[in-house]
Amino acid sequence: MPTLDTPIGPISYALDPSGALHKMWFGGGDASAGAAELDAQLADFFSRGRTSFDYPLDPQGTPFQKAVWAELLKIPCGETRSYQHIANAVGQPNATRAVGAANGQNPIAIIIPCHRVIGSNGKLTGYGGGLDMKAKLLAFESGSASLFE
Numbered sequence: 001m002p003t004l005d006t007p008i009g010p011i012s013y014a015l016d017p018s019g020a021l022h023k024m025w026f027g028g029g030d031a032s033a034g035a036a037e038l039d040a041q042l043a044d045f046f047s048r049g050r051t052s053f054d055y056p057l058d059p060q061g062t063p064f065q066k067a068v069w070a071e072l073l074k075i076p077c078g079e080t081r082s083y084q085h086i087a088n089a090v091g092q093p094n095a096t097r098a099v100g101a102a103n104g105q106n107p108i109a110i111i112i113p114c115h116r117v118i119g120s121n122g123k124l125t126g127y128g129g130g131l132d133m134k135a136k137l138l139a140f141e142s143g144s145a146s147l148f149e
Contacts, residue, residue: 002034020058051077068102075116082120
């Protein structure tokens with residue numbers, strides 16, 4: 001799996017046979033060649049030159065998970081939404097726990113911005129990269145902190 005060194009540590013990813021992004025996670029992989037355009041978009045993001053991505057995505061999941069992930073893609077960089085907001089947006093207002101579960105199963109970290117989802121009380125809740133990483137990403141995206149601090 002290709003790995004990209006970033007200010008938050010190594011990020012690895014897998015592409016499907018068509019070249020679409022299938023999975024992205026924190027941590028190292030091997031030294032195989034990556035997708036130059038994806039690498040460039042991520043580098044632009046981490047240098048504050050990009051706030052969204054347009055690389056082809058192919059996350060695998062249930063129809064409900066895909067609906068949740070599609071809503072996550074609508075959250076602007078530097079903003080957050082609650083699990084309740086996402087549940088309402090997918091037409092399932094009583095499904096906040098299911099939204100949380102789908103958020104936790106997001107296969108494409110950073111690009112499908114599950115880190116932008118917070119509790120209804122405004123507090124940070126679980127994140128696959130850890131709450132410290134979530135806080136750091138949110139502060140970076142809002143412009144209130146650097147990833148290099």
